[in-house]
Amino acid sequence: MVSEDKTQGQKSSVSGLQTNADIFAAFFRVGMLGFGGGPSAIPLFHREAVKKYKWMTEDEFGDTLALANTMPGPIATKMAGYIGYRVNGLMGCLVALVSSVVPTVLLMVLLLGMLQQFKDVEWVNGMSAAVVPVVGVMLAVMTWDFFKKSGESLGWQRAVGLTVVFAVLMEVLNIHPAFLIVGILVIVLMPRKRKGGAK
Amino acid sequence: MIYWSIFLAFFIPGILGYGGGPASIPLVEKEVVDRYGWMSTQEFGEVLAFGNALPGPIATKMAGYIGYMEGGVLGSIVGLFASVAPSLFLMLLLMATLMKYKDSPQVKNITKLIRPLIAVLLGAMTLQFFMTSTESFGGIQTVVLIVVSYWMLEIRKIHPAFIIVLALAYGGATSLI
Numbered sequence: 001m002v003s004e005d006k007t008q009g010q011k012s013s014v015s016g017l018q019t020n021a022d023i024f025a026a027f028f029r030v031g032m033l034g035f036g037g038g039p040s041a042i043p044l045f046h047r048e049a050v051k052k053y054k055w056m057t058e059d060e061f062g063d064t065l066a067l068a069n070t071m072p073g074p075i076a077t078k079m080a081g082y083i084g085y086r087v088n089g090l091m092g093c094l095v096a097l098v099s100s101v102v103p104t105v106l107l108m109v110l111l112l113g114m115l116q117q118f119k120d121v122e123w124v125n126g127m128s129a130a131v132v133p134v135v136g137v138m139l140a141v142m143t144w145d146f147f148k149k150s151g152e153s154l155g156w157q158r159a160v161g162l163t164v165v166f167a168v169l170m171e172v173l174n175i176h177p178a179f180l181i182v183g184i185l186v187i188v189l190m191p192r193k194r195k196g197g198a199k
Numbered sequence: 200m201i202y203w204s205i206f207l208a209f210f211i212p213g214i215l216g217y218g219g220g221p222a223s224i225p226l227v228e229k230e231v232v233d234r235y236g237w238m239s240t241q242e243f244g245e246v247l248a249f250g251n252a253l254p255g256p257i258a259t260k261m262a263g264y265i266g267y268m269e270g271g272v273l274g275s276i277v278g279l280f281a282s283v284a285p286s287l288f289l290m291l292l293l294m295a296t297l298m299k300y301k302d303s304p305q306v307k308n309i310t311k312l313i314r315p316l317i318a319v320l321l322g323a324m325t326l327q328f329f330m331t332s333t334e335s336f337g338g339i340q341t342v343v344l345i346v347v348s349y350w351m352l353e354i355r356k357i358h359p360a361f362i363i364v365l366a367l368a369y370g371g372a373t374s375l376i
Contacts, residue, residue, distance in 0.1 A: 034256075035358070073282065077283045101283065108260045109267050126374025
């Protein structure tokens, strides 16, 4: 309750409690209703933050999304943390994070933990073996998705070229992706003279 | 120390994964399977399967669960913190600067250029999963499982959670026979 008068002067501490409850409810719903990871939950964020609670306008939401995309890491928690922070300071940020993350992690620990207890039982082991090809298919779909988006944004020639280069570097020469990503960051962000054709 | 390893295992994918949680899946796999050897590919597949079947952000479900398996409740908190806090903290800290650059072509280029890299990592993981499956089921059954689950997932658009449950049931039933 300390941080809120610093960030949003108009909130009294009673309505601050209400605000935190709203934040919790909003991001709890986003977390529990969004399947397929953070990026697919973006429309749900929009529904809560813009439509339902009117914490931000359409434009501000668009800005927030763009802002979140400038940084690496999971998108859902950046959105939740940022919106929570804007609405109710540090406390809001924490409430948003906890409500969007903790319930699903608990579910995960509960369900998977149960399965793990019996992992030496043959049929339980068979269960987890059968899930592997299915996850493979889901990964294949995601692979294609990333590849298609690359083709659309870079042009197919450059996308295929880069894919081949990355494949050789990582899978043949065994270079850790971290080095390549840092390399890309350095090359892209390095200040340089304007040459015009950077598009 | 285990907590430091957990921190690093999720900090690195969190700080490098451009394109949201799903982009960090192969990066997490590199750490927890290849580097730290906390789990086999099959076990990681299980984690991913449940991650896909349950709602919510995928990166945090992996971090929270794997952190818990390796280091209990504190491990879970460390994993979550490492995957969520650094990029969020930077974002809040650099808000004013980032607002200026969020529409700059350079920033957009980062995501564009990293996308094919993630595609390669995901593709490699896909192959690895198919190979693991071939080891346990043989080629023919693996191909059948792939075709059927693709058909259900992409053509019939059945919910992933339902397909995972079916796969679990199938695997359990066949190993009893």
